[in-house]
Amino acid sequence: MVEQVLLLGLLPILGGSRDLLTAVIITVVFVLIALLSRMISRIIKVEALADAHWIFLLAFGISIAYVCYLATAYLYPEVYQYSGMYILLVGVTPLTYIGCKEEVSFSSLWKKINIFFVTILLVAFIRELLGFGSIAGRSFLEVGYAPLSIFGHSAGGFIILGTIWILFRWLAVMGKIDLKHFQLEGAETNE
Numbered sequence: 001m002v003e004q005v006l007l008l009g010l011l012p013i014l015g016g017s018r019d020l021l022t023a024v025i026i027t028v029v030f031v032l033i034a035l036l037s038r039m040i041s042r043i044i045k046v047e048a049l050a051d052a053h054w055i056f057l058l059a060f061g062i063s064i065a066y067v068c069y070l071a072t073a074y075l076y077p078e079v080y081q082y083s084g085m086y087i088l089l090v091g092v093t094p095l096t097y098i099g100c101k102e103e104v105s106f107s108s109l110w111k112k113i114n115i116f117f118v119t120i121l122l123v124a125f126i127r128e129l130l131g132f133g134s135i136a137g138r139s140f141l142e143v144g145y146a147p148l149s150i151f152g153h154s155a156g157g158f159i160i161l162g163t164i165w166i167l168f169r170w171l172a173v174m175g176k177i178d179l180k181h182f183q184l185e186g187a188e189t190n191e
Contacts, residue, residue: 012093013120014157015086020136022083023124025076027117029068029090033061034099034113041100057100058092065091119164126160127151 016026037057044053069087073080080087090096095116099109125135131152133140150156171177 010158010161012086012090012095013116013123013161014154015089016083017120017124017127017157017160018082018152019128019132019134020121020124021076022079023120025072025079026083026086026090027120029065029087030096030116031113032068033064033090033096034109036064037061037097038099038106038109054097054100057097061096062088062091065089119161122164123157123160127157131156 012026012030017023037060040060041053041057044056065088068090069080069084072087073084095112098104098112099106128134128136129140130148131150133147148156151160168177172179
């Protein structure tokens, strides 16, 4: 179960970090679903729905993700072509619903959104630069030079995300980063 949760959390980052535009769209979808789900979770009567309130919130999140998926297909067909499926995955990932827990404050939710935003933008920046030789669609390579194509694929995103995570953990061990700033209320683990 833990592996499935981690995989669902990583997939939007790995698939949605192909380039900066895709990363921004995935982040907008993430913010939209997280904030709307939190608002709905504060309105519905948990006592009346019992544990079924999570099913209701998940159905709501998937519906919003599907609307965003269709809007992206219409407005940004190039993003939809490569990362449309990952927009749908934002609607089911547990990352989106942490703010719906009663014990999680809005500031903690906002902290989580910022961590996601910075992570996906950093991975997208490095992937686009190394994998496609461009930034925001503007090419930096001269004719005859090929980018490192592995970074254009999800495997490259996994390598970059893993490298960032190792660097982050190393800085934490060296005492350069205080992990208390990244702890989330109501979450079982630090993220």
